Amino acid sequence: MNSSSKFSSFLYLLFFGALILGAFLLYNSKAFEQNPPVIDSPSELFWNLKDPLKIRIVDDSGLRNYRIYLLKDGTKTLLENMTLEKHLPEVSFELHPPKNVMFNRERLLEFEIEATDSSNWSFFAGNTAKKKITAVIDTKRPMLQLVAHSYKITKGGTALVVFKAEDEFLDRVEVSNGSESFKPQPFYKKGYYASLITWPITNNDFNAKITAIDMAGNMAITNVNLFKVQKNYRQSNLQLKDDFIDGKISSLIEEIGERPLVSFKSKVEMFKYINEEIRLSNESVISKVGQANLAILPAHEFSLIPFYPLRNGAAVASFGDHRIFNYAGQFASESYHMGLDLASVQNAPIVSTNAGRIVFTGFLGIYGNVVMVDHGLGLMTLYAHMSEIHVQKGDTIAQNSVIGKTGMTGLALGDHLHFGIIVQGQEVSCVEWMDAKWIKESITDVIKSARTLIDSQGN
Ligand SMILES: [Zn+2]
The missing domain is CATH 2.60.40.1940 (Immunoglobulin-like)
Incomplete structure (x- = not known):
């Protein structure tokens, strides 16, 4: 091989090398x-x-x-x-x-x-x-039909709605009161649903309706014409005293342990922290637990006896009380009392009148030691300020079970029971669920007549 052929093969090599490099660059560009x-x-x-x-x-x-x-x-x-x-x-x-x-x-x-x-x-x-x-x-909207409902609803109270929703490709059904929505449960036979619905005391525009939506977005809406009973809740002005803030409020702040006492600039700030910030966070826990809605029994088998949580308990504060707190003649804070306070003797036994499942136990800020019981159909009861808790989360309890003892834990001045009724996370009037006549007319009879009607429709 002479030097010129050596040189040309070097050129070839260079040429192919450049080609491969070029292709590589192009490939990656x-x-x-x-x-x-x-x-x-x-x-x-x-x-x-x-x-x-x-x-x-x-x-x-x-x-x-x-x-x-x-x-x-x-x-x-x-x-x-x-x-x-x-x-x-x-x-x-x-x-x-x-x-x-x-x-x-x-x-x-x-x-x-x-x-x-x-x-x-x-x-x-x-x-x-x-x-x-x-x-x-799919251009056809779902079929929606009211089957039965409570005749009336009282501001702050509860009603029951049973309906039928059918569609080849049904996506979801929803019951609304105009501001909150409620998840219905299957009721008795295929295509039927039931839901408790509430009228929160702060909602001045209650309007019940059912919505069914299919997979294609076709929608059917039906109004539920419940007879609306207005109710005025008590408003009271209360004076905050120094010894109350230095005593109960300060010790509760320390018990909660999120903020040191020295971080507060005034007594009013300490009270606002408990009455607003802590109350709000406690109520969001209650609401979250309340929405878990475990469907512990078929909706059409829902039946209750009137709640009677404290033997010989005298009512010392009502549901819906609007409390306005003043300090040194100036407005300081306000709150709504979302339960019924009952008092008898110290450390009195607390009874869950109806059967259910324990869904919450523990310390919850202003509510102190709390037990929550799920009774089905989205209904729960809450027991607060307890001195002793005798049940555990997950327990199933029978009618008239003692779940603990009254006390004054949390924001309580004397030994009493704070009793609450929660419907899908909404705190409602307790007295309805303690009244046999109301339970029969608004709930049990509605379930009975819905079942009769469904049976007569033959499907
Ligand atoms: Zn209370």
Whole structure:
């Protein structure tokens, strides 16, 4: 081999080396990226033909073009061909129902979305993604029918609603009072539901309605015309005394242990912290436990005897009392009393009149030592300020079980029981659930007549 042929083979080597390097660089460069666009839409969905389908396409090198085809009887019809001048990394568009299209018997519409990016890969043609979307056409709204409900509801109180909701593709049912929503439970037979509903004392615009929504977003709404009984709750002005704040309030702050006493600038601030901040956080715990709604028994078997939690207990404060606290002649804070205070003797036994399951035990700020019992259908009872707790979370208890003893833990000045009724997390008037006549008329009779009606409908 002479020197010139040696030189030419060196050139060849250099040439091929440069080619491989160039190809490698191209392969890894953004302009030649090989990732096809991503078409963001479920491949199977329900469509009411009213709301357009929202489709989003993303690509790292930017989109060049997208096409929408209608697939029908083996043919592919181009509905839209969009070329993008700006190669955006993300494009969103709405797909409206094609005009004059007859659906097949399966009520399906099939589309193909094709998207091409602006990469130079594949001889400058770019990367293409295809996605088939099958839409089940459902333009029929759910059937919604009231079966039975309580005749009336009192401000601060509870009512029961039983209804039927049917749809081939039912997604969810919901009962609302105008501000809060309630989760219904299956009732007796397929397609039937029941829910307790409350009228919170702070809600001046109570309006009960049921909503059923299917997978395609078709919606049915029915109003529940409950006879509304207004009730005024007591408002009282109370003077805060120094010895109360230096005593009970200070020791409760220390017991809670979240803030040192020295961090408060005034006595009013200490009281506001307990009456507002701690109360709010305690009530959110109660509300959360109350919404767990374990459905411990079938809704149509729900039956209760009037609650009588404290033998010979005298009422010392009512549900709904609006308390306004003043300090040195100035407004300091306010609160609503969300239970019934009963007092008898010190360390008196507390009874859960109805059977249930223990869902909470423990210290809870202003409520002191607390027990919460789930009785089914979203109804729970709460017992506060206890000196002793005799049950554990998870226990199942029978009628008339002693669950502990009264005391003065938490924000209590004397030994008493704070008794609360909670419906799906909402604290409501206790006296209704302590009244045999109210329970019969508003709850038990409604369940009975709903069952009779469902049986007579023969399904
Ligand atoms: Zn109380």
